[in-house]
Amino acid sequence: xxxxxxxxxxxxxxxxxxxxxxxxxxxxxxxxxxxxxxxxxxxxxxxxxxxxxxxxxxxxxxxxxxxxxxxxxxxxxxxxxxxxxxxxxxxxxxxxxxxxxxxxxxxxxxx
DNA sequence: GACATGACGGCAG
DNA sequence: CCTGCCGCCATGT
Numbered sequence: 706x707x708x709x710x711x712x713x714x715x716x717x718x719x720x721x722x723x724x725x726x727x728x729x730x731x732x733x734x735x736x737x738x739x740x741x742x743x744x745x746x747x748x749x750x751x752x753x754x755x756x757x758x759x760x761x762x763x764x765x766x767x768x769x770x771x772x773x774x775x776x777x778x779x780x781x782x783x784x785x786x787x788x789x790x791x792x793x794x795x796x797x798x799x800x801x802x803x804x805x806x807x808x809x810x811x812x813x814x815x816x
Numbered sequence: 817g818a819c820a821t822g823a824c825g826g827c828a829g
Numbered sequence: 830c831c832t833g834c835c836g837c838c839a840t841g842t
Contacts, residue, residue: 713838732824742825744837749823756823768824775823 713739717751720811724765727792728809729801731769738811753778764788771804 716739724730732748741747748766755761756778764785768774773796776785786796795802 733826736824741837745824745826746822746836747824747838750839752823763823766823769826770824773823778823 713741713747714751714754717748718755718759718761720815721752721755721761721763721766723811723815724762724809725814727794727807729765729767729771729789729794729804729807730809730811731767731771733769734808734810734812735766738815749775762788765792765809767801767804771801771808773799773801 717735720730720735720738732745732752733742736742736745736748739748752761752763752766752775756763763775764773764779766775773785773789776782776799779785786799789796789801794807801807
């Protein structure tokens with residue numbers, strides 16, 4: 706996989722868009738895929754820009770714990786849960802159920 | 817220009 | 830097992 710042909714943000718957008726419906730991934734996974742696993746925070750920041758001006762399924766991206774930490778940044782705190790639920794992902798207490806099963810690793814699946 | 821914070825993650829205690 | 834601290838990059842004050 707070629708890395709760093711475009712901006713870090715652009716790559717985050719693409720990876721996020723490639724997340725299969727009904728699947729979720731983590732900021733760290735995306736960061737690791739992009740080669741900046743140490744800067745998982747940047748991924749979150751990138752997605753922040755994404756939700757504002759791009760149509761990105763950012764609701765499929767959660768933290769390593771499977772927790773919907775960023776739901777508060779969506780149109781509505783419930784939006785993230787609703788979107789995930791609409792895709793068949795069970796969310797309880799801001800946490801993705803069966804996260805380990807639904808987890809989608811870009812560096813593995815997208816390879 | 818410097819300090820503090822943030823959609824995170826890993827390691828140490 | 831749970832809590833706390835550090836690192837990383839960009840943005841806001």
